[in-house]
Amino acid sequence: MTNTWIVATLVAVVAGMVGFFVVVRRAAFAAHVLPLGAFPGAAAASLLGVSELAGIAVFCALGVLGISQLQRWERREVATALWLAVALALGTLFLSMTRQYSRGLYALLFGEVLGVSSRQLVPVAVLSAIAIATTAVLFRPLLLDSLSSELAAAAGAAGRRMELIFLSVLALSTAMALPVVGALMVFSLMVGPASAARLLTDRPRTAFALSVAFSLATVWGAIALSYLSDWPVGFFVGALGGLSYAAGRLRAGRARR
Amino acid sequence: MHALGLIFAPGLLANGPVRTALIVGAGAAIVSAVVGVFTVMRGQSFAGHALADVSSAGGSAAFLLGVSPLLGFLGLAALAAGGMEWADIRDARERDLVTGVVLGVGLGLTALLLYFDTLWGSTSGAAITVLFGSMFTIPASIVPLALAVAAVALVAIGTIYRPLLLSSLSADLAQAQGVRVRRTALVHALALALAVSLAAMTVGAILSTALLIGPAAASLRLADRPGRALVWAVLFGWAATWGGIVLAYDSFYWTPGRGWPVSFFIVLLILIAYLLASLAGRGGRLALRGARER
Numbered sequence: 241m242t243n244t245w246i247v248a249t250l251v252a253v254v255a256g257m258v259g260f261f262v263v264v265r266r267a268a269f270a271a272h273v274l275p276l277g278a279f280p281g282a283a284a285a286s287l288l289g290v291s292e293l294a295g296i297a298v299f300c301a302l303g304v305l306g307i308s309q310l311q312r313w314e315r316r317e318v319a320t321a322l323w324l325a326v327a328l329a330l331g332t333l334f335l336s337m338t339r340q341y342s343r344g345l346y347a348l349l350f351g352e353v354l355g356v357s358s359r360q361l362v363p364v365a366v367l368s369a370i371a372i373a374t375t376a377v378l379f380r381p382l383l384l385d386s387l388s389s390e391l392a393a394a395a396g397a398a399g400r401r402m403e404l405i406f407l408s409v410l411a412l413s414t415a416m417a418l419p420v421v422g423a424l425m426v427f428s429l430m431v432g433p434a435s436a437a438r439l440l441t442d443r444p445r446t447a448f449a450l451s452v453a454f455s456l457a458t459v460w461g462a463i464a465l466s467y468l469s470d471w472p473v474g475f476f477v478g479a480l481g482g483l484s485y486a487a488g489r490l491r492a493g494r495a496r497r
Numbered sequence: 498m499h500a501l502g503l504i505f506a507p508g509l510l511a512n513g514p515v516r517t518a519l520i521v522g523a524g525a526a527i528v529s530a531v532v533g534v535f536t537v538m539r540g541q542s543f544a545g546h547a548l549a550d551v552s553s554a555g556g557s558a559a560f561l562l563g564v565s566p567l568l569g570f571l572g573l574a575a576l577a578a579g580g581m582e583w584a585d586i587r588d589a590r591e592r593d594l595v596t597g598v599v600l601g602v603g604l605g606l607t608a609l610l611l612y613f614d615t616l617w618g619s620t621s622g623a624a625i626t627v628l629f630g631s632m633f634t635i636p637a638s639i640v641p642l643a644l645a646v647a648a649v650a651l652v653a654i655g656t657i658y659r660p661l662l663l664s665s666l667s668a669d670l671a672q673a674q675g676v677r678v679r680r681t682a683l684v685h686a687l688a689l690a691l692a693v694s695l696a697a698m699t700v701g702a703i704l705s706t707a708l709l710i711g712p713a714a715a716s717l718r719l720a721d722r723p724g725r726a727l728v729w730a731v732l733f734g735w736a737a738t739w740g741g742i743v744l745a746y747d748s749f750y751w752t753p754g755r756g757w758p759v760s761f762f763i764v765l766l767i768l769i770a771y772l773l774a775s776l777a778g779r780g781g782r783l784a785l786r787g788a789r790e791r
Binding site for chain 1: 537540546594598599600601602603604605608611615629701706707714755756758761764765
């Protein structure tokens with residue numbers, strides 16, 4: 241239970257931080273597609289008998305390269321959708337080759353937080369430290385580029401490079417969180433709390449801190465509810481994310497009047 | 498004759514499930530391609546994908562209740578599409594977020610319903626069937642309903658063709674011309690829901706995006722007029738679907754016993770079409786026009 245709590249807390253902090261940038265950059269689709277496109281890596285790893293994390297990392301990296309390459313030809317969301325099609329087509333192929341994977345598939349997509357072993361703890365801790373450090377170092381340039389790409393270009397931060405860096409940070413946090421909370425829940429955790437935080441304040445630093453706090457509350461609440469009810473964690477993460485966004489909307493609407 | 502025998506494995510067309518797959522697959526591919534062209538031009542690829550994923554909650558509920566999965570997919574997709582249009586959010590960033598939040602809630606619901614499926618249901622493979630589809634197990638009884646859904650979607654797009662095209666290329670221009678932009682958007686969203694649920698039935702919820710966006714993106718790189726783009730998209734989608742079914746059927750003979758999944762071959766063919774179209778195309782002016790305006 242302690243392992244679960246530590247890992248879930250790390251995942252929540254990273255998701256809250258990265259989620260803030262997902263929201264200001266309007267990158268919800270990429271935040272959905274990178275994790276979903278990385279699960280074929282896990283299936284391939286089990287096919288080849290290598291470590292699951294290695295497979296996921298390779299597919300995350302391929303996703304970053306694939307999306308940024310396709311963006312040269314297509315607008316952003318079409319490029320993202322095309323990469324999704326490529327990755328999932330490979331995913332179905334790998335799944336059809338390993339018949340026993342149906343149980344593992346559910347865990348990979350929707351997560352199984354209540355079963356974290358101590359051996360999974362170390363890579364998650366290392367990866368989340370890297371993700372937190374990168375986000376902290378890049379906070380100012382990334383924020384500048386997200387808010388006004390023209391201003392950032394004048395200050396010497398090239399837009400395409402920033403997009404690549406942002407996608408890499410997204411991929412890194414995905415690789416870390418995916419084996420623990422599942423491909424679909426990484427996404428819910430990035431979008432729900434951060435979008436609620438943005439509704440409550442216009443100040444970037446406050447929104448950033450609120451986003452991390454909401455994300456922690458969502459994860460802890462979801463684990464507790466899941467433990468009590470025996471229902472999947474993924475359901476509570478999605479529901480709490482939706483609720484916090486709705487609450488934020490309601491509050492923001494009242495403040496405007 | 499021998500060469501034909503190599504492509505069309507013996508017994509292909511005499512096989513009932515294959516015939517059902519060919520009919521339903523063609524319907525899904527054609528409707529997805531037509532609706533997809535407008536979806537790409539309007540910059541709503543994310544919404545299209547989100548609808549498919551949310552509809553998978555309906556698919557899982559249908560498994561639980563024992564009703565036709567098409568009805569499940571359809572019900573939730575229509576509900577989500579109506580909801581997103583009803584919220585009527587103009588600001589692009591806010592639209593992205595609302596789509597994301599709806600998607601997150603829908604996925605949570607899918608997780609819960611699939612969990613109930615494994616808990617109480619007899620079918621342990623519900624997750625794979627709902628998310629990745631299984632074309633050769635589509636019941637023949639679904640054909641009339643599937644064709645009716647396809648026809649409704651095509652008629653809906655046909656009746657609003659001109660205003661929809663105008664408002665997809667430039668919403669401001671359409672408004673100035675007296676087009677009812679909101680009603681057009683609503684009809685498009687509902688047609689999108691129909692297309693997505695049909696595609697979710699055939700290639701599965703998370704791959705239906707390939708049928709929706711793939712042929713449309715390929716055709717928009719090739720053609721410089723909307724009408725031609727529609728024709729190309731339909732041809733690409735239809736050919737890829739039938740080609741994928743034939744290849745998957747044949748693959749039972751080349752691989753040791755199991756065969757490879759239909760969805761894999763369909764997406765593979767769509768991607769080949771996209772790459773060829775990119776090489777032959779004139780740079781996708783049509784696809785980018787809407788983007789520059791936003």
